[in-house]
Amino acid sequence: MRLFFVTADYTFRALFHWLRPVPYVINRLLFPLVQLVFFALIGQYGGSQSLSFYLVGNAIGVATLSTFGVSQAVADERWQGTLSYILAAPAPRVPIFFGRAAYHVVDGMLNMAAAFALAVLVFGLRLPLEGVAGLVLSMLVATVALCGVGLLLGAVAYIFLDAILLANWAMFILLLLTGMNIPLSELPPFAAAIGEALPLTRSIAAARLYAAGAPLDAGLALLAADLAIGAAYAVAGYFVFGWLETRSRIQGRLEGV
Amino acid sequence: MNAIELNDIHRTFRTTTGTIRRHRKDVVALDGLSLAVPEGELFGLLGPNGAGKTTTIKILTTLLIPTSGTGTVLGLDVVREAKHIRKTIGFVFGGERGLYYRLSGADNLRYFAELYAVAPREIGPRVDELLGLVGLADRADERVEGYSRGMKQRLHLARTLLHRPRVLFLDEPTIGLDPIGARELRKIVTDLHAQGTTIILTTHYLFEADAMCQRIGVIDHGHLVALGTPSELKANVTDLGVVELEVFGVDAAAVERLRGLDFVDSVVVEQRDLRQLVRVQTKLAEQAVAPLLAALGGAQVGRVAVREATLEDAYVRLVGRVE
Amino acid sequence: MISALRVARAAAELQFKEVAVSGFLLFGALVQPFFIGVMTMFMLRHRPDFDPVYVVVGAALSGLWSVLLFAGSSAISHERSLGTLELVVASPASFFVVYGGKIAGTLAFSLVSVVLSYAIGAWLFGYPITVADPAGFALSLVFALVALWATGMLFAPLGILWRTVGRFLGLMEYPIYSLSGFLFPILLLPVWTIPVSYALPPYWAAVALHASASGELDLAGLARVWTVLVLTAGVLMIISSRLFLAVLQRARRAGSLALT
Numbered sequence: 001m002r003l004f005f006v007t008a009d010y011t012f013r014a015l016f017h018w019l020r021p022v023p024y025v026i027n028r029l030l031f032p033l034v035q036l037v038f039f040a041l042i043g044q045y046g047g048s049q050s051l052s053f054y055l056v057g058n059a060i061g062v063a064t065l066s067t068f069g070v071s072q073a074v075a076d077e078r079w080q081g082t083l084s085y086i087l088a089a090p091a092p093r094v095p096i097f098f099g100r101a102a103y104h105v106v107d108g109m110l111n112m113a114a115a116f117a118l119a120v121l122v123f124g125l126r127l128p129l130e131g132v133a134g135l136v137l138s139m140l141v142a143t144v145a146l147c148g149v150g151l152l153l154g155a156v157a158y159i160f161l162d163a164i165l166l167a168n169w170a171m172f173i174l175l176l177l178t179g180m181n182i183p184l185s186e187l188p189p190f191a192a193a194i195g196e197a198l199p200l201t202r203s204i205a206a207a208r209l210y211a212a213g214a215p216l217d218a219g220l221a222l223l224a225a226d227l228a229i230g231a232a233y234a235v236a237g238y239f240v241f242g243w244l245e246t247r248s249r250i251q252g253r254l255e256g257v
Numbered sequence: 258m259n260a261i262e263l264n265d266i267h268r269t270f271r272t273t274t275g276t277i278r279r280h281r282k283d284v285v286a287l288d289g290l291s292l293a294v295p296e297g298e299l300f301g302l303l304g305p306n307g308a309g310k311t312t313t314i315k316i317l318t319t320l321l322i323p324t325s326g327t328g329t330v331l332g333l334d335v336v337r338e339a340k341h342i343r344k345t346i347g348f349v350f351g352g353e354r355g356l357y358y359r360l361s362g363a364d365n366l367r368y369f370a371e372l373y374a375v376a377p378r379e380i381g382p383r384v385d386e387l388l389g390l391v392g393l394a395d396r397a398d399e400r401v402e403g404y405s406r407g408m409k410q411r412l413h414l415a416r417t418l419l420h421r422p423r424v425l426f427l428d429e430p431t432i433g434l435d436p437i438g439a440r441e442l443r444k445i446v447t448d449l450h451a452q453g454t455t456i457i458l459t460t461h462y463l464f465e466a467d468a469m470c471q472r473i474g475v476i477d478h479g480h481l482v483a484l485g486t487p488s489e490l491k492a493n494v495t496d497l498g499v500v501e502l503e504v505f506g507v508d509a510a511a512v513e514r515l516r517g518l519d520f521v522d523s524v525v526v527e528q529r530d531l532r533q534l535v536r537v538q539t540k541l542a543e544q545a546v547a548p549l550l551a552a553l554g555g556a557q558v559g560r561v562a563v564r565e566a567t568l569e570d571a572y573v574r575l576v577g578r579v580e
Numbered sequence: 581m582i583s584a585l586r587v588a589r590a591a592a593e594l595q596f597k598e599v600a601v602s603g604f605l606l607f608g609a610l611v612q613p614f615f616i617g618v619m620t621m622f623m624l625r626h627r628p629d630f631d632p633v634y635v636v637v638g639a640a641l642s643g644l645w646s647v648l649l650f651a652g653s654s655a656i657s658h659e660r661s662l663g664t665l666e667l668v669v670a671s672p673a674s675f676f677v678v679y680g681g682k683i684a685g686t687l688a689f690s691l692v693s694v695v696l697s698y699a700i701g702a703w704l705f706g707y708p709i710t711v712a713d714p715a716g717f718a719l720s721l722v723f724a725l726v727a728l729w730a731t732g733m734l735f736a737p738l739g740i741l742w743r744t745v746g747r748f749l750g751l752m753e754y755p756i757y758s759l760s761g762f763l764f765p766i767l768l769l770p771v772w773t774i775p776v777s778y779a780l781p782p783y784w785a786a787v788a789l790h791a792s793a794s795g796e797l798d799l800a801g802l803a804r805v806w807t808v809l810v811l812t813a814g815v816l817m818i819i820s821s822r823l824f825l826a827v828l829q830r831a832r833r834a835g836s837l838a839l840t
Contacts, residue, residue: 034754039619045764048626165603172615182622270835315835320670322832343672354663359598371590372671372678374583416667 032062032111033118039181040123049183055125056211057180059115060204063108063142064174068167071153101147108143127211134210134219138203141223145199145230146174151237158244179204199233202226258332259293260424260455261317266290266326268312268479286312287323288479294457294472296331296423299450301470302459305576309479310459311350314426317457318348330424344374347417348426351410351433358402362393362412365401366419373420387415390445406433414442424455431465443469463569473568477576487568494566494574497522498542500549502535503559514552520545525573532559538570587673591681592688598658599651599689608650613643613693617700620763632707633793636697638763641786643693644728645762646753651686652732655679669828676824683732687725712795716802720792723809724785730813730820731781737823760786781812 036058043054116135119125127135153170157163174180177187177195184192184201195201203226206219268287287309294300304310315321316328319339328335330342356365363384370380388394391411401409410433417425427446431439447469450456460466466473467487475483475490483490507526515524515537522538535553539545543563550558599605617639624630656679659665669675701709711717757763759773760782766774777783788805791797797805 031751034751034758038754038758039623041758041768042620042623042764045768046620046623046625046627048623162603165607168607169611172612176615176619181619186622318670320666320832321835322829340672343670348670350666352663355667357594357598357662357664359601360594368590368594369667369671371587372668372673374587374672377586 029111029114032065032115036062036115036118040119043181051123052125052211053208054181055119055123056208057204059112059119060138060142060207061175061178061180061200062111062115063139063146063200063203064171065108065111067146067150067153067170067174071150071157071163071167071170101144101151104147104150105140105143108146109139112139112143125211128213130215131210131213134214134216135207137216137223138207138210138219141206141226141230142200142203145203145226145233148230148232148234148237149174149199152233152240153237155237155240155244174198174200177201197229199226199230202229258296259329260296260298260331261292261294261457262327262329263290263292263313263316264327266313266316266328267324268309268316268321269324285479287316290326290476290480292474292481292484294455296455297450297453299447299456299458299469299471301466301473302457302476303461303463303466303473303572304459304476308476308576310476311428313476314348314350314428314457314459318346318426319343344420345422346424346426347420347422348428349410349413349417349430350428351413351430353406353409356401356409356412359400361398361400362404362408363388363397365412366416369416370419375419383419384415387418390418391415392441407435407438410434411438411442414445418449422454424457425449427456427458429460430458431460431462463567463572467568475572475575482575483571490571491566491568494538494571496540497538497566497570497574498540498545499564499566499570500537500539500542500545501560501562501564502537502549502553503561504533504535504553505531505557505559507533507535507553507556511553511556514554515549518548518552520548523574523577536570536573538566538574584674584677587677588681588684591678592685595651595655595682595685596689599647599686602651605647605651605689608646609643609690609693610696612646613639613696614700616642616763617697618704621700621705624763631794632701632705633709633711634790635763636701636709637789637793638786639700640694640697641760641762641782641789642753642757643696644687644690645756645760645782647690647693648683648686648728648732649735649752649756651689652683653735653738655682655686656736669831675828676821679736679824680729680733683729686732687729711793713792713802716792716797716799717789719806720785720788720802723806724788727781727785727809727813727816730816733820734816734823737820737827756780756782759783761790762786781809781816784808784812 036055039058040051040054043049044051116125116127120127149170150167153166154163157166160166173194176182177184177191178198178201179195180200184195187195202222206222206226209219209222210216266287267285267289270284270286272282272284290309290313292313302310302313312321316323316335317330319335319342322336331345333342335342357368360368366384366387367380370384375383385394388397391414393408393411393415396404396408401412404412410430414427414430430446431442434442443465446456446458458466458470470487472484472486473490474481483493512524512526512535515521515535520539520541522540524538525536527534527536537545537549546561546563550561617635620635620639621632624635625632656665659668668678698709701707758769759766759777760780761777762782766777766783769777784805788802788809791805792802
């Protein structure tokens with residue numbers, strides 16, 4: 001457990017060392033907000049769903065940046081050449097990686113909070129008091145589940161050697177297929193099926209329920225399912241890492257360059 | 258007319274350090290440098306790292322504006338008439354960078370030919386001619402990213418000759434080249450000089466400067482410390498002999514003892530793998546060997562050689578160190 | 581003059597080759613407009629006055645802008661990291677002309693977004709994609725590209741002055757899409773942003789293209805928009821050429837042309 005917190009703290013400090021406050025504000029807070037504004041306004045123009053549909057969807061969708069964050073963290077480790085040292089260390093892997101993810105969960109929560117604040121203050125989104133707990137829970141589940149995707153992406157990025165491009169693809173696929181802006185029912189069947197297999201879809205659905213005032217237990221099943229899907233991705237990522245590590249020990253190449 | 262003229266050039270750089278609290282620091286690169294090189298001369302510019310050689314070259318190639326002082330190239334002011342100067346000079350800073358690695362060698366040359374306004378009909382033949390000159394004709398259509406360091410250096414040289422410059426600045430042109438490649442490059446340079454091109458050369462290879470340059474200027478700490486023909490510079494050290502001692506495991510104390518001897522002019526220690534080469538400049542030559550060995554104390558000594566001073570020794574005497 | 585055109589053409593060719601193999605820029609030109617275009621199609625198609633051409637044009641513009649933004653702003657830093665910036669500045673060719681050629685090459689590459697957006701509308705969704713005023717549309721595209729080119733010329737002085745400009749420019753995608761009315765009318769934005777939109781060349785480019793595609797404006801109306809585009813381009817050219825000189829002098833004074 002201690003390893004978990006130590007790693008999270010190190011991640012935070014290591015990142016903060018070459019990130020000054022201003023870029024942090026700009027990249028981590030402003031960027032998701034401008035994306036939200038853009039799609040919310042298109043949604044408003046299109047009028048096929050309520051404004052609240054788009055606002056909640058995009059606000060939760062801001063969690064996709066966590067995906068970015070985690071796979072970037074993995075890529076940075078590789079880039080800085082430290083990954084081989086971490087993998088060579090005797091400490092168990094799981095706490096280490098979850099320690100890193102913890103930072104991004106907090107980061108994701110902050111982003112989403114900012115997004116909801118924007119939605120409420122600027123767009124006039126009404127959030128019922130009884131739904132707030134459920135919303136916060138949805139936010140948490142969304143970020144945690146997406147970290148699983150981030151881990152898988154980080155592992156896959158080893159093969160394709162471009163974590164940023166991969167994360168960009170992931171962000172847009174999530175944008176399109178998780179119901180952020182288009183109800184799954186409107187998508188062609190194969191696309192909707194992919195959407196069902198992605199994390200975030202159910203968190204968004206749950207969040208929309210809570211935003212409409214549903215009681216907490218209304219969305220729990222959805223959230224639990226989302227968490228499970230996210231965990232499945234994380235496990236897949238873990239195995240891919242293991243496979244890559246074995247392969248690289250045979251081939252003598254870990255850093256992938 | 259002088260090819261280049263520098264009058265009391267000062268150049269200071271302002272750097273900032275620190276991420277949270279920024280400190281401003283002024284670094285003086287050139288501290289009153291004055292120099293004149295007549296047209297048609299092959300001039301060598303020597304000096305330790307950080308002495309100001311690159312800064313001087315950058316001012317002359319119009320990439321840098323002096324903080325104070327004036328400079329001209331072929332009578333044109335380096336600050337105000339930069340555009341005209343650029344048509345008549347060429348330069349090679351060399352190294353791995355400075356080329357479009359996704360393009361072929363020939364395409365790189367063609368692009369720069371356009372930038373240098375080489376007449377369209379002339380570009381093809383000129384590129385071919387230069388590729389032949391530097392020995393890259395058979396690799397011309399390969400992407401530069403596959404070139405070795407030596408090949409890139411040769412391509413740089415070809416690039417700089419596209420527009421037939423009157424003045425050529427070469428910054429360590431043979432560095433990184435194998436001995437044969439270096440010799441070929443030197444031949445190209447001397448041939449160009451024979452055709453009337455003014456050449457300003459910086460190098461760390463003193464034998465190269467000795468062999469090629471008509472005159473040499475030594476820069477240290479931002480100003481000239483010596484100027485003259487290689488013979489004139491060597492004359493400064495004709496009184497000196499040099500004792501070279503190959504030592505295994507000499508320590509700082511022993512070196513200080515050597516320096517303390519009154520017949521010793523300077524001591525330079527060069528690390529060569531497991532040995533150190535201790536070069537002692539002294540007026541005594543052979544007679545110095547015994548007292549030197551005594552002063553070294555218990556260090557194990559291999560080869561001992563006594564020789565006359567070379568240009569390199571003159572250089573060491575001027576700047577006090579070997580780089 | 582002729583030699584300036586030759587330099588510009590050579591620079592454009594070089595830039596086109598460089599960006600065409602950049603995975604990052606291919607993403608900006610093809611993948612991103614694809615997702616944005618598809619999403620917007622779904623989101624807008626329930627409108628009673630839905631016009632698929634509107635989405636096609638808007639998605640194409642988003643691709644054009646993104647490529648211009650990233651390739652244009654990184655052209656300088658890319659040269660700096662290659663080590664060629666010094667060489668280009670020290671050549672007799674005007675750096676303004678070289679960079680102008682690079683921006684032109686960038687825009688030529690970005691036109692692939694137009695093809696992609698058309699493909700989304702016509703093939704993926706199966707809509708008939710025709711413009712109401714083909715001649716007007718073609719001219720609008722020309723003037724739009726000129727105005728965008730002039731906008732791109734401003735990125736260079738910024739890139740030389742501040743080396744970390746790329747980080748902040750990355751934010752300028754969605755705000756410009758929004759303020760320029762690529763995919764929704766700017767009337768949806770707060771009133772105080774309207775003057776900002778009016779000051780943006782991409783806005784007028786979008787107006788001209790949307791209006792000629794839908795037939796909303798007649799020739800006279802289009803001509804007025806074209807005039808704005810040309811005038812804006814002219815003003816930006818003057819500003820950027822002055823800035824270029826000032827910035828290059830500053831770089832020569834500070835010695836920052838070679839730093840990565």
